[in-house]
Structure formats: C-alpha cells, structure tokens
Amino acid sequence: MPRIATPPDAADTSLRQQVYASLREALTSGRFAPGQKVTFRYVAGVLGVSLTPVREAMRRLVAEGAFEMNPNRSVRVPLMTRDKVLELRDIRMELEGLAAAKAALAATRPQIAEIRRAAREILAARTRGDSATDRQKVREFHFAVYAAAAQPTLLRLIEGLWLQTGPYMNLLYPDFISSPRGPAGRQRLIDALQAGDAAAARREMENDIRRALSYVAGLADENGNIAPAIPATVRKRRSPSASDAIFELRVN
C-alpha cells in the first residue's frame, strides 16, 4: 500500500525550485501584467541567480500553462479571455467535483476538522473585511478538501489549474463574495463530506466553481479580455535575494 498523502517537494532546496516558487507566487498574486514579456535574464537579474535555474523553472511554468511561449520563442504572461475562463470553469468543475466526491468517501475525521476550521477562518476574515486572508483561507479550504481525496495525480492537475486562474480570483472581491450563498454552500459541502455523500459533495463543489468563474467571465470587456485585479503596491527592487523575490510590474 503506497503512501498517498505525500507532502509536496518541500525538501527541494535547489535554486530551480526556489525560482519556480518565486515566479509562481508572483503570478498568483498578480504581480505580472497579462501579456507582459518576461525574459530569462530579467528574472535571473532580479533573483540574483544565473540563467540555468531560471530557464528550467520558467519552462516548467510554460508546460503548466502559467506562462506561454510565442513562436518567436519569447515567454509571456498569458492573456485571460472569457472563452478561456469558461473552459477553465468547466474543467475545474469536473476535476474539483471529482475530488470532492472522492473526499466524501475517503476523508478522515481530522481532515474534516481541518476543512471545518478553514471554513470558520474564511468567515472570520470576511467579517473583518480582510480580503487577503479571505482569499488565502478559501484556498486552504479547497485544498484541504482535495488533500482528503488522496489522489495525487488529481491534486497535481488541480494545482495547475489554480495557477492559471489564480490572478483573476481577486476579481471576486468585494462584490461577489458578499453573496451569502458561499458560506451556505461550504456548510452543505462539509455536511456531505461528513455523511459520505459523494454525489452531494460533488454537486456543491461544482456549484461553487460555476458561480465564481461565471462571474469572472462576465467581467470580460467587449473584446472578451479580462484584466486581473492588480495589487495596489507595486514595488521595484534590485535585491539579489531569492527568498523574497519582488518582481517589477512592467507595462509594455
């Protein structure tokens, strides 16, 4: 019987992994402008490393769809469109619905407690109006459910999808999350997990994703483009420190 709930490669101290983590963090927090060209040497300069680990990290992100490569072999941040959001919505409904169904059959009691805790912390952050913590806890809630499914390949796929939709989930604040249906749906999801009702868990997860991403799709302009919510603080640094990489937000 193989161990399933294996933690991610946390022991990987390679520069490549650190660059990957830095870029991933910068992408999900929206510190790159959509369509922005990101060169290897720029990233290497900001992070103070050579091209080698940067190339490998960025190629992985290209493979995951977080970056895209032009035919003229330059790497860019993908533009988000209504069609792409709708495609990602349908894929995520399938996969995260499947994960919720599996979780209903496999979740242990401490795992359910962890999920419940995350749900409480979402509400706490939300009543405080702390949208940053809110978003973080929403992520923890979802991935606590997916971890309970104990399906490593499925988890990896879902992480890749979140990487693509990540910068745009800020758009749900503050309007969308004021709807009371979110908390109620999470409660019904927890109930379904506890009852082992796979169909109900899947339904609740699918509804949650459908509502959120349909809302984001509705924010597209007349050309179908969607701009991410840009954090107000855009800083510029030249520090060669890989641990706290801050990427300048350049406009083309």
Add this chain to the structure above:
Amino acid sequence: MPRIATPPDAADTSLRQQVYASLREALTSGRFAPGQKVTFRYVAGVLGVSLTPVREAMRRLVAEGAFEMNPNRSVRVPLMTRDKVLELRDIRMELEGLAAAKAALAATRPQIAEIRRAAREILAARTRGDSATDRQKVREFHFAVYAAAAQPTLLRLIEGLWLQTGPYMNLLYPDFISSPRGPAGRQRLIDALQAGDAAAARREMENDIRRALSYVAGLADENGNIAPAIPATVRKRRSPSASDAIFELRVN
C-alpha cells in the same frame, strides 16, 4: 550539431523539443522499463546532444508526470499500480467525457467525417490482426473527437494523461479488444456527435474509458503493480552517438 529523427511535430526545431519528442515516443511505446533510472548523461549520449536540452526536456516530462523524480534527485520511469490506474481512469473519464460532450456541440461536418474515417480504420486494422495500427488508429479516433471539442487547455491536459497511461494500453491486446462492445460504442459515440447529443456522447466516452482501464487495473499482481507490454523488437543500442531515438531497455 546532430539532427534527431523526430516526427514532424510543430514549428519548434529546438533540440529541446526534439529530445522531448524522442523521449515521449520512447515512453509511449514502452521502450523504458518501469522503475528504470534514466540519467541525463545517458539520454544525452544516446541522442548525441549536450546535457542542456536533455535537462529541460526531462524536467518537462517530470512536470507532466511521465517521469518522476526521487528525493535523491534522480529521474525514474514511474511504476504503474492498480491505484494509479484507477485514479487515472476516473480523471480521464471526467476530462475525456467533458471533451466528448463539447465535441457534440461544436463538431463540424468534416471533423465528424474524420472521426468516422478513424473508426473505419480501427476496424480494418483489427480484422487484419494488426494491433500496432489498431492502437495508432484508436489514438487518432480519440484525439479527433477531442480536437473537435475546440478546447485547447482541455486538450493539453488529456495529452498529459495519455502520456501516463500510454505504455499500458498495449495490455489491452489481444484479449480485451476482441470484445464487440468497442466498435458498437464508437458507433453510438459518432451518432451522438452527429445528433449534437452531449450527454450521450459523454456517456459513451466514459464507458469506453471505464471498460478499458478497469481491465488494465485487473491485470495488477498481488502487490498492485502492473507491468507494461514490452515490444519484442528493440533492445539493442547502436553507437554512442546514435542519430535517432532508440533507447536501450535496461533492467535494474
């Protein structure tokens, strides 16, 4: 600057892309033994290139799950287990079922003709007992359907999943494919696509995948391991600077 014999893939002529294609082909045709350690220098030597493109190609395959990386940073061909087959089965049912449903709504007349042609060629190869062509045409049939769905992200995900299950689909021959349910199911799928019946198309696709991968899961030994069907042919390595992608099948 050595040339590598690769199928005409895309406009990307980089060595990295050629190495990627070679390794991918070797993996799907089962020329690597499960659990086999694959070193960068070995691949570089066989293909006659330096480490740089090999590293990038292999890292991409690791990201896609076609290779796996040990904590001691060596790259291996993943072992297939019953649990993993069942997980991949459920994921593929979701995603390829979704693609079939989308295809039912979006397929054009020439695309349906292409799908129908592939189905005919499967039957032709099967009556000849040509299992190699059979497998190739099954792949063409499926991906003709997925292409008709016109969902680029979904297509990329499905390709990644086929890369992981690929070496084990040989196990369906010759016993499993003798079942007459395959051709009948494909015909019903085509009918559903033509009628624009998304639910029926999804159902047929899901049934096809469920049957095939459940059969493969049933081939696991008492430890849950599944060995791929090894092609009887290739086992010989040519010169150290071979100009095409023939990988020796090493046993550890």
Add this chain to the structure above:
DNA sequence: GGCAAAATAATGTGATCACAAATCCCGAGG
C-alpha cells in the same frame, strides 16, 4: 522630415566546466 537599411543591443539556445552530493565498488573483518 520620412523611411528603409545598416548597426547595435537584447535574447534564447546549446555546450562546457566546476563542484558537491549521491552512488557504486571492493576489500577488510566478522
């Protein structure tokens, strides 16, 4: 002044090197 061509800079790609960690090998000791 406008614009195309040449010159220059920027950038991705692939090879090579140095180095540390992991692995392998082989013999001593039981």
Add this chain to the structure above:
DNA sequence: CCTCGGGATTTGTGATCACATTATTTTGCC
C-alpha cells in the same frame, strides 16, 4: 558467505561562454 566502510566514480546542479536569431536604435539617402 555477509556486512560495512571508505575511496573512486557517477550524476545532478548551477554558472559561464559562444553563437544565431530577434528586437531596437541609429544612420544614410531621398
């Protein structure tokens, strides 16, 4: 025979260099 230790070898990692291609700027001509 087997186990264990230590040196030799293998292997992944990161940096650096050379080069071709693409992008940008400057120049020269009308």
